[in-house]
Amino acid sequence: MIIEKASNKELELLKDANFKQNIRASLDHDAIAHILKRHGVNSVNVKNGEIPVTNEDIANYRYIINNADAIIRTLDNEDKEVISAFKQINGYAVVVEQAINKKNELALKTMYKNNGSYKNNEVYKAFSSTSLDADAKVRHRLSSYSGATENTTQKPLTDQEDLLKNTELNNETTKDATNLSPLEQANAEKLAKLESEKLQSEQEFLKTKEQENKRKEALKKKLEHERGNASNIESQTKIEVGKDIPTQIQAQIPKSRVRLNEREIYDLDYAIVKAKDLKPSFTTGGTQKRTDMNEEQIKSIAENFDPKKIFGSGGFEDLPIILHDGQVIAGNHRIQGMLNFTPKSRYIYNKAIKEYYHIDLKPDELLVRVPHNRLNNTEINNLAASSNQGRFNSESDHAIAVLSHYEAKLKELDQKLDADSIYSLKNIVAKNLNFDKATHPNVGDSNLALLMFNMPRTKTQGIELLNRWQKEFSNDIKSYEKVKKMFVDNAGSFHNLIHDMNFPKVSLNAYLSDIMDRSFANLKNYQSTSESLKDLSEKFYKTSSLEMFEKSDQTTSDISEILGGAIARFARFDDPSKALFEALKSDNVKKGLKEFKIADVTKDMFNPDSKEFKDIDIYDFTHYLLMVNREPNENNPTLKRLIEAVKDMQKESEKGIKKPKLETPSEWGENYSKLLETKKGFVENLNKPNPTTKKLNKD
Numbered sequence: 001m002i003i004e005k006a007s008n009k010e011l012e013l014l015k016d017a018n019f020k021q022n023i024r025a026s027l028d029h030d031a032i033a034h035i036l037k038r039h040g041v042n043s044v045n046v047k048n049g050e051i052p053v054t055n056e057d058i059a060n061y062r063y064i065i066n067n068a069d070a071i072i073r074t075l076d077n078e079d080k081e082v083i084s085a086f087k088q089i090n091g092y093a094v095v096v097e098q099a100i101n102k103k104n105e106l107a108l109k110t111m112y113k114n115n116g117s118y119k120n121n122e123v124y125k126a127f128s129s130t131s132l133d134a135d136a137k138v139r140h141r142l143s144s145y146s147g148a149t150e151n152t153t154q155k156p157l158t159d160q161e162d163l164l165k166n167t168e169l170n171n172e173t174t175k176d177a178t179n180l181s182p183l184e185q186a187n188a189e190k191l192a193k194l195e196s197e198k199l200q201s202e203q204e205f206l207k208t209k210e211q212e213n214k215r216k217e218a219l220k221k222k223l224e225h226e227r228g229n230a231s232n233i234e235s236q237t238k239i240e241v242g243k244d245i246p247t248q249i250q251a252q253i254p255k256s257r258v259r260l261n262e263r264e265i266y267d268l269d270y271a272i273v274k275a276k277d278l279k280p281s282f283t284t285g286g287t288q289k290r291t292d293m294n295e296e297q298i299k300s301i302a303e304n305f306d307p308k309k310i311f312g313s314g315g316f317e318d319l320p321i322i323l324h325d326g327q328v329i330a331g332n333h334r335i336q337g338m339l340n341f342t343p344k345s346r347y348i349y350n351k352a353i354k355e356y357y358h359i360d361l362k363p364d365e366l367l368v369r370v371p372h373n374r375l376n377n378t379e380i381n382n383l384a385a386s387s388n389q390g391r392f393n394s395e396s397d398h399a400i401a402v403l404s405h406y407e408a409k410l411k412e413l414d415q416k417l418d419a420d421s422i423y424s425l426k427n428i429v430a431k432n433l434n435f436d437k438a439t440h441p442n443v444g445d446s447n448l449a450l451l452m453f454n455m456p457r458t459k460t461q462g463i464e465l466l467n468r469w470q471k472e473f474s475n476d477i478k479s480y481e482k483v484k485k486m487f488v489d490n491a492g493s494f495h496n497l498i499h500d501m502n503f504p505k506v507s508l509n510a511y512l513s514d515i516m517d518r519s520f521a522n523l524k525n526y527q528s529t530s531e532s533l534k535d536l537s538e539k540f541y542k543t544s545s546l547e548m549f550e551k552s553d554q555t556t557s558d559i560s561e562i563l564g565g566a567i568a569r570f571a572r573f574d575d576p577s578k579a580l581f582e583a584l585k586s587d588n589v590k591k592g593l594k595e596f597k598i599a600d601v602t603k604d605m606f607n608p609d610s611k612e613f614k615d616i617d618i619y620d621f622t623h624y625l626l627m628v629n630r631e632p633n634e635n636n637p638t639l640k641r642l643i644e645a646v647k648d649m650q651k652e653s654e655k656g657i658k659k660p661k662l663e664t665p666s667e668w669g670e671n672y673s674k675l676l677e678t679k680k681g682f683v684e685n686l687n688k689p690n691p692t693t694k695k696l697n698k699d
Contacts, residue, residue, distance in 0.1 A: 006106050007066055010083055010098075013073040025062060025098070026105040032058055039112045049196060051092050051113035056605055061111055064096050069118060082109065086118035091207040093118030115203055239380050242325040245277040247370060253357055256369050258315055258330075260386045260405075266379070267372040268321060270357065275339055275366050278322065280332040294333060301337025305345035307352035310334065321369045321383070329384050338366055382407070395466035395484075399452050403463075406449040409433040413450070416499040417492045422581040425492040444488070451491035454498070454509040455516070465513065469520040482571050483520050489577035493584040500586050502613050506621045511560045518564020519571065529569045530638075536565050537638045540645035559622060559649060562642065566625040583628050592628045593620070619650035 006023040039045055041052040065071070068085040083106065085096045093114045101107045114121055250270040259265045282293035310318060320331025320338075328335050341349065346363070353359055353367055361367065375383070385404030403410075413432055419425035429450055430441035452463055466484065473480035497507045508515060526532040540558065573579040582588055590613055593599040598620050604610035611620065623646055626639065 009068075009071050010065070010106060013071065013083060023100070023104060023106050025065075026101070026103070026107045027058075027061075028107065031108045031110070035108075035111050038110070045112075049200075051115065053111050053113060057094070058108075058111060059605070061096050061108060064094050064111075065098075068096075070124065072124065074123060084123055086121065086124055088118050090210065091115065091203045093121060095121060095123070115199065239327075239377050241323060241327070241380075244324045245273060245326040247324070248272040249370075250357070250359065250367075255372060256314075256318065258321070258383070258386075260382060264379075264382065266375075266383065268369040269372050270319070271368055271370050272359070272361065272365050273322070273326070273368055275364050277326045278328065278335050278339070278366065278368075279326045280328045280335040280339070282332060282336075297333045298337045298340065301334060302340035302345060303342050305337070305341065305348050307348065307356070311352055311356045316386070319367060319369050321371075323380065324370060324374070329380065335366075335368075395470050396463045399448055399463045399466060402445040402449040403452045406433045406435075406446055407453075409435050410449060410453045413495070414499070416496050419492065422489055422578045425581065426489055429492045429495075447488050447491040450495055451488055451512075454491070454494055455512045465517050465520070469517075469524075472520070472524060479523055479571075480520070482576060483516075483523055483568070486571055486576040486580055487516055487519075490580050490584065493581055496586070497584065502586055502590065503616055503621070504614055505617045508563070508618075508621075511563055511618065514560035515564045515567055518561050519568040522565050522568035523571055529572055532565050532568065533642065534638050536562060537642040537645070540649075541641040559618060559646070562646060563618075563622050563625065566622060570629075579629060583625065588628075589621075589624065592624050596624060596627045598623055617650070617653075619646050619653065622646050 006025055010025075011023065035053055035058060036055075037043060039050065039053040041054070043050075043052070046052045064087045065085040068087050070086045072084050072086075074082045074084055080099050083098045085098075087094045087096075093116065094111070095114060095118070096111045097109045098106045099109045118124055248271060250272065253270040256268040256270065257265060258268065312318070316330045320334050321329045322335075323329060338349065350361055353361055357367065359367060371383075382404055385400055410433065417425060417428045417432070419428050426443050426447055427441070430443040430446040433446040433449065434441040455463070469483075470477075470480055494508055494512060497503070498509055522532050526535070540562065567580065570576050570580040570583065583592075590601075593613060593616065594601075599611040599613050599616050601613065603612050603615075623643055626643060626646070630639075
């Protein structure tokens with residue numbers, strides 16, 4: 001069976017060997033039978049420790065050659081020209097040998113696997129000591145397959161070379177030691193076995209270490225991607241600090257102090273400033289960590305100032321804290337109220353300042369506190385956010401405050417959190433984030449902080465959407481709390497998706513803000529799951545490909561809407577948090593992907609569209625979430641249409657990023673892929689595959 005034309009590398013090696021032109025690679029039954037007999041799963045060599053060659057390995061032998069780390073030209077033990085290709089795959093090397101037959105074809109002769117580096121292979125080492133011109137030839141022992149029969153009785157070891165070859169230690173050549181005595185032979189076998197076990201142990205250790213390094217590197221890249229999307233790290237919000245305003249530091253007054261935790265304690269100086277230089281803010285960003293302005297509070301301070309509520313309170317509740325440029329770190333409402341003082345309130349304020357601090361203020365002056373030491377960006381952000389702790393005007397204020405409070409521990413939370421129940425998961429999160437061992441872990445706040453930490457600020461402004469939907473659900477606060485609780489309780493589940501390297505291309509975190517927004521909307525706008533499903537199906541199934549993918553952000557928006565609908569369905573369960581937790585568990589995801597024929601442990605070599613678990617993307621995950629935890633009668637035409645729409649989105653998304661692994665030679669045209677399939681079928685029919693055999697790592 002002709003496979004393809006010989007590669008340029010092969011032709012170059014053979015160009016001056018007096019062969020005819022147009023050499024083509026071929027594969028025949030005898031070669032396959034020989035390889036499986038000598039090196040297959042049931043072979044004597046494999047029973048003695050050799051890594052088996054599988055049907056799939058043989059089917060892909062041209063891939064090994066075309067992507068070889070080294071190709072050399074040699075002579076076999078019958079003085080026939082041989083092309084030997086070497087490919088390093090993790091801890092072992094694949095060796096493919098071809099010979100020119102009478103039909104002027106480069107025929108597959110044998111294929112086997114060696115532990116260790118290909119550079120330690122006997123053939124490769126022998127060749128590397130010769131010149132690399134076209135006449136370079138190395139004689140080596142190459143088993144012939146013509147008329148070969150299996151001899152299950154091990155022959156006596158007549159020389160040291162045979163002994164080493166039989167025990168997989170053919171990486172070193174030694175002088176002949178003919179006619180070994182039984183004792184010498186036994187000692188040699190024992191030594192060889194010990195060396196083999198030592199080598200195998202070292203290789204397993206190196207392989208494990210290499211896999212762990214690869215896992216860490218892949219996780220690092222994934223975390224960098226996710227953290228890039230989740231820009232909610234409050235301490236990294238850039239604070240633009242302007243020119244210092246005039247201040248009169250009151251050194252005679254003992255310094256004030258605020259404490260964030262046992263590690264972060266800040267001294268504050270009292271200072272007199274001009275009221276006009278102060279810059280209170282009520283929009284999120286900079287030093288302001290609130291999302292709502294409380295007008296009633298401002299009005300109360302301006303018109304009915306009560307010094308007992310501020311002076312002497314200590315901590316953040318005392319006089320406002322500002323930066324040296326007049327920006328307010330803590331006390332925006334207090335500052336704004338003071339700027340709006342009525343004559344009566346101003347009189348009460350001045351009198352109280354005189355009594356408490358023995359200072360006479362001018363009508364345009366205010367007494368504030370400023371940090372004794374200049375603060376960096378992180379310190380400013382942490383102070384601003386912590387100032388709101390326990391004084392929340394809104395849901396979003398609460399979210400921002402807890403995010404700042406737990407930030408140091410959030411950055412250290414870099415491992416999966418194994419839990420067998422939603423209750424256990426919530427408590428594990430709280431335990432991991434609790435930095436004050438003297439206090440009991442706050443389960444609600446810590447899980448809210450973790451959710452916000454992984455939530456990107458998109459157009460729906462992650463944190464801010466809590467305010468908006470709380471207002472939308474003002475007449476049905478129970479439904480609002482149901483959705484919010486489901487997401488907060490599963491903060492650990494979303495965290496685990498980041499760290500689950502079974503699905504390196506999937507994390508809901510990049511979409512989390514939009515998903516949460518759409519989940520609230522879904523529950524608000526639809527009375528039932530079936531209504532939501534029908535509307536989504538009609539909307540996206542009828543949308544043309546061109547309309548859907550004119551803009552890249554539209555693609556994200558569309559899949560987020562469907563994801564939101566899929567997850568909102570869990571909010572209608574009796575126990576929403578538990579239902580979503582079960583759906584997001586790694587083992588359950590694998591089970592569902594396999595059950596719904598989305599992906600499996602290994603790829604189906606005869607189905608080019610099949611996927612391994614590691615290859616699924618957000619569209620496959622959406623497909624899974626739409627299907628999981630449904631009754632059989634729910635698998636209706638509406639659901640099928642929506643899934644088809646998701647698949648269409650996936651195809652459009654892949655158009656710009658998908659590239660073939662190997663270029664199809666132009667001279668073979670469109671029949672090339674058919675030829676590859678024929679080749680696979682040809683090999684497969686010779687011997688049924690063993691499900692326990694190893695899959696060749698093409699990566």
